[in-house]
Amino acid sequence: MTGVPASAAGGTGRRAPGGKLGAAAVNQASLWNIANILTMLRLVLVPAFVVLLLQDGGYDPAWRAWAWAAFAVAMITDIFDGHLARTYNLVTDFGKIADPIADKAIMAAGLICLSALGDLPWWVTGVILFRELGITLMRFWVIRHGVIPASRGGKMKTLAQGTAVGMYVLALTGPLATLRWWVMALAVVLTVATGLDYVRQAVVLRRRGLAAERAARAAEAAGDAEAAAGAARAGAGGAVAEVDGADGGVGAVGGIGVEADGDEADGTAGRAGAARAGESAGTGGTGGTGGAGANAEAAAEPPR
Numbered sequence: 001m002t003g004v005p006a007s008a009a010g011g012t013g014r015r016a017p018g019g020k021l022g023a024a025a026v027n028q029a030s031l032w033n034i035a036n037i038l039t040m041l042r043l044v045l046v047p048a049f050v051v052l053l054l055q056d057g058g059y060d061p062a063w064r065a066w067a068w069a070a071f072a073v074a075m076i077t078d079i080f081d082g083h084l085a086r087t088y089n090l091v092t093d094f095g096k097i098a099d100p101i102a103d104k105a106i107m108a109a110g111l112i113c114l115s116a117l118g119d120l121p122w123w124v125t126g127v128i129l130f131r132e133l134g135i136t137l138m139r140f141w142v143i144r145h146g147v148i149p150a151s152r153g154g155k156m157k158t159l160a161q162g163t164a165v166g167m168y169v170l171a172l173t174g175p176l177a178t179l180r181w182w183v184m185a186l187a188v189v190l191t192v193a194t195g196l197d198y199v200r201q202a203v204v205l206r207r208r209g210l211a212a213e214r215a216a217r218a219a220e221a222a223g224d225a226e227a228a229a230g231a232a233r234a235g236a237g238g239a240v241a242e243v244d245g246a247d248g249g250v251g252a253v254g255g256i257g258v259e260a261d262g263d264e265a266d267g268t269a270g271r272a273g274a275a276r277a278g279e280s281a282g283t284g285g286t287g288g289t290g291g292a293g294a295n296a297e298a299a300a301e302p303p304r
Contacts, residue, residue, distance in 0.1 A: 035090050038081035042102040045074040050109050053169060058117045061171040068169045074106045075162045104132055110165040119168055120184070127188060128161065131195040142202045145209025153194040160187035 052067035081099065084090060108129055114120035139148055164187045167180035 035081040035084040038077040039098045042074045042077045045070050046105045053113050131191050135198050138202045142206050146205050148201050157190035157194045
């Protein structure tokens with residue numbers, strides 16, 4: 001119950017830089033490595049712990065001492081497999097699933113057996129199990145928006161629960177029996193307090209996730225609208241260019257007409273000039289003929 005799955009199977013076995021898991025994905029390898037073996041051992045210890053605790057009606061101090069030993073080993077392996085998974089970059093899908101199951105299985109087995117034996121009130125077992133199950137479901141509820149990290153309070157809660165259950169498993173009397181009651185009370189308080197904190201974190205995380213999704217959709221819609229407006233502006237610009245081209249064509253035709261009219265005017269003016277030149281020539285010719293006739297008459301007339 002370290003908050004980090006002891007998915008310690010499958011890494012390269014090399015120590016991660018700074019003792020931390022790298023951001024990059026870890027290569028999956030063999031299922032059989034030390035961290036996953038510890039997780040499997042904890043799973044096997046769950047039924048063994050129950051059998052030992054309930055031997056001879058559950059009230060034999062010797063059997064309960066053996067049950068406490070099994071419970072203690074399970075809790076210690078929980079610490080070590082998580083540490084190995086974080087330190088040596090050993091991560092597998094099996095570990096991600098098996099580690100939280102083993103954590104909750106050993107704790108639930110101890111609480112239920114103690115309540116069944118009458119050593120622990122059922123409401124204590126109910127509060128703790130309800131919190132653990134509820135937080136697990138809540139993590140799945142917000143997983144698409146982010147991950148709720150394990151807090152310091154959660155680690156203290158785990159330590160308090162393990163210590164209290166271990167003290168109740170042992171057949172303690174006198175001041176130690178009184179002390180275990182206070183330790184369990186502390187575990188219940190931390191269980192409720194950290195559970196409420198996880199609920200708050202989950203609500204905040206989900207709100208932020210939904211706000212980010214809405215902002216992304218709004219930005220996408222704004223981008224689509226801007227693209228549509230740009231396309232409309234581009235289409236309008238093309239239409240204006242076509243109209244300008246049509247006007248230029250009309251102007252060109254008009255220019256051709258003007259040029260043709262100019263040529264026609266020049267031709268008319270040329271024909272008029274030629275006609276006037278012909279008339280002048282005709283007049284000159286008539287004059288010349290008249291002059292010739294006068295000279296002929298002068299030559300034919302005898303002198304007086």
